[in-house]
Amino acid sequence: MKLDVNALGTFYRMAREGAGLAAGRLSKMTGVETQVGVTKLNFMRGKEIRADFEDGTEKVGIRVEVTGGLDGHSVIVFDRESALQVVEMLLADSAGDEFDEMSRSAATELGQVMNSGFIDGWADVLETVIDVSTPEFIEAKTVDPFFGDLEEAPDDQDLALLFQSHIEAVGTEISFSHYLFPRRESMAQLLEELRSSDGIEYDKLEGFDRMAEQGATEVAKTATTLTGIETNVEIRRLNFVSLEAIPQQIADDPLVGVAFEFDGTPSGYLLFLFDEDSAHEIVDAMVPMEVDHDGDGFGEMGTSAIKELGNIMASGFLDGWANVLDTTIDHSPPEFIHDIGAAVIDPVVIQLGEDQEFAFVFDTQVVADGQAFDCDIYAIPDEADLERALNDLDVDRIEETPTTAEFGEVE
Amino acid sequence: MKTYGTEPGIPEPVQVGISELVVTEGDDTLKSYGLGSCLAVALYDPDSDIGGLAHVMLPDGDASDNSDVKPGKYADTAIRALLRRMVERGASYTSVEAKIAGGSDMFEFESFGDGVGKRNIDAARKELEKLGVPLVAEDVGGKHGRTVEFTPDTGKLIVRTANEDHGVSEL
Numbered sequence: 252m253k254l255d256v257n258a259l260g261t262f263y264r265m266a267r268e269g270a271g272l273a274a275g276r277l278s279k280m281t282g283v284e285t286q287v288g289v290t291k292l293n294f295m296r297g298k299e300i301r302a303d304f305e306d307g308t309e310k311v312g313i314r315v316e317v318t319g320g321l322d323g324h325s326v327i328v329f330d331r332e333s334a335l336q337v338v339e340m341l342l343a344d345s346a347g348d349e350f351d352e353m354s355r356s357a358a359t360e361l362g363q364v365m366n367s368g369f370i371d372g373w374a375d376v377l378e379t380v381i382d383v384s385t386p387e388f389i390e391a392k393t394v395d396p397f398f399g400d401l402e403e404a405p406d407d408q409d410l411a412l413l414f415q416s417h418i419e420a421v422g423t424e425i426s427f428s429h430y431l432f433p434r435r436e437s438m439a440q441l442l443e444e445l446r447s448s449d450g451i452e453y454d455k456l457e458g459f460d461r462m463a464e465q466g467a468t469e470v471a472k473t474a475t476t477l478t479g480i481e482t483n484v485e486i487r488r489l490n491f492v493s494l495e496a497i498p499q500q501i502a503d504d505p506l507v508g509v510a511f512e513f514d515g516t517p518s519g520y521l522l523f524l525f526d527e528d529s530a531h532e533i534v535d536a537m538v539p540m541e542v543d544h545d546g547d548g549f550g551e552m553g554t555s556a557i558k559e560l561g562n563i564m565a566s567g568f569l570d571g572w573a574n575v576l577d578t579t580i581d582h583s584p585p586e587f588i589h590d591i592g593a594a595v596i597d598p599v600v601i602q603l604g605e606d607q608e609f610a611f612v613f614d615t616q617v618v619a620d621g622q623a624f625d626c627d628i629y630a631i632p633d634e635a636d637l638e639r640a641l642n643d644l645d646v647d648r649i650e651e652t653p654t655t656a657e658f659g660e661v662e
Numbered sequence: 663m664k665t666y667g668t669e670p671g672i673p674e675p676v677q678v679g680i681s682e683l684v685v686t687e688g689d690d691t692l693k694s695y696g697l698g699s700c701l702a703v704a705l706y707d708p709d710s711d712i713g714g715l716a717h718v719m720l721p722d723g724d725a726s727d728n729s730d731v732k733p734g735k736y737a738d739t740a741i742r743a744l745l746r747r748m749v750e751r752g753a754s755y756t757s758v759e760a761k762i763a764g765g766s767d768m769f770e771f772e773s774f775g776d777g778v779g780k781r782n783i784d785a786a787r788k789e790l791e792k793l794g795v796p797l798v799a800e801d802v803g804g805k806h807g808r809t810v811e812f813t814p815d816t817g818k819l820i821v822r823t824a825n826e827d828h829g830v831s832e833l
Binding site for chain 2: 494495498499501503510512518520583586588590591592593594595596597598599600601602604605608
């Protein structure tokens with residue numbers, strides 16, 4: 252099974268189209284204005300889906316099996332609270348705290364309508380017919396009841412392609428996520444039909460993931476060494492998104508960042524973004540004396556400390572990649588940035604937008620227990636370069652490369 | 663995408679996301695957050711109070727395949743689409759004026775050439791000149807991000823800088 256950007260682009264369009272239709276139907280049923288958030292194609296392992304899904308809140312899902320033009324399972328997942336609120340709107344009556352027969356059937360019907368919305372969107376893009384099974388209602392806190400018994404959902408160590416969309420009801424707390432797990436054979440067939448170039452072997456996605464893992468581990472290790480703050484990798488995702496979706500993901504808060512361009516196979520851009528509190532914490536940890544704060548800025552000392560940390564983290568991250576790809580990747584000197592929200596990343600998106608519409612984004616979050624050190628890492632390689640790098644990648648080598656960096660014994 | 667808490671009594675501004683454009687009239691407020699090298703293009707007709715805002719990402723739509731699907735993504739096609747939609751709504755072409763903000767170049771990467779922000783500014787100026795729409799005010803370039811708010815009936819484009827100066831200017 253091979254994939255290329257054209258095929259993934261069609262998949263992406265399909266997911267976005269489906270999200271739009273589903274949001275429209277939610278509005279029609281509830282009378283509430285809705286908006287579609289970011290749509291993503293994720294390549295995730297079972298254990299990461301679990302980590303992402305299990306945030307301690309109870310969830311309600313409506314799951315259907317799809318067959319025909321695309322085989323797999325489509326699942327709408329609400330926070331339990333959101334589901335109860337939506338049901339209240341539908342029944343024009345308080346649903347209480349528990350799902351009774353009535354509210355359960357209302358939620359199931361809504362979920363069915365929305366699943367159908369998604370599926371109609373895909374069917375439109377694929378110009379085919381997709382059938383939908385009778386919906387199942389699921390209520391649980393953990394991921395297993397939702398995806399555990401699905402053949403196409405990945406095991407902890409397996410990598411799967413997952414479609415994720417987020418829809419919000421404007422002016423309310425209601426939001427939900429949508430997951431689509433396509434069946435491997437069905438996806439292989441579609442990819443084959445949609446592919447317009449040689450593409451890359453699907454199995455080389457293992458290499459993608461291994462790259463991301465190595466890079467992230469190196470970053471956390473470097474950060475801990477330099478700041479003395481115990482950090483670890485919280486989330487690691489490989490997304491395939493339209494370029495415009497990248498700035499949309501960034502909150503409208505002031506951010507401190509260090510940006511690099513890197514050159515090699517692949518070339519691209521790498522950004523480390525911190526919230527202001529985390530950046531101050533880092534400066535305090537790295538600079539032994541009291542730093543002059545010029546207003547809410549970071550001063551020369553603070554700026555250079557953050558740049559230095561960024562520089563060493565970038566080397567670690569890209570060494571992790573180069574290690575898997577068996578190549579060298581050089582990076583530019585660090586550029587410091589302290590600005591608001593999307594402004595920190597749109598120059599990169601614009602530059603890449605000259606030649607490509609979509610991007611693979613290696614999205615990683617490094618955090619510290621009990622201390623402010625929230626670092627979002629965006630690595631966005633040039634698409635053509637990345638394809639070349641992965642094609643050159645020896646799949647056997649993926650197995651040989653250690654999955655995690657080696658750490659010294661800690662007594 | 664983001665939603666924002668509603669303050670009672672104050673109408674919520676309509677958010678114009680990256681590559682989007684919105685045409686409206688009267689005292690509706692249009693807002694684009696966190697423009698770095700992206701460019702905000704505001705057009706308005708002071709006589710009919712019809713106006714619009716585009717959050718442009720790239721300079722040249724005529725050279726791209728998908729500019730008919732996403733006219734707001736490119737400076738040239740966004741300006742033409744804004745103008746067309748405004749005229750369809752009742753604006754008079756000859757009285758339309760333009761204001762632009764954004765187009766910073768915060769990174770000096772080799773691959774960026776003369777600057778990605780500058781390319782957007784140049785493209786917008788060129789298209790406006792071609793269409794004979796006067797560019798009456800601008801706050802462009804530099805190395806900082808901007809958030810803009812535009813209201814057609816006053817024609818005011820409020821620009822907030824998000825760097826350490828926290829400046830607000832009114833165009």
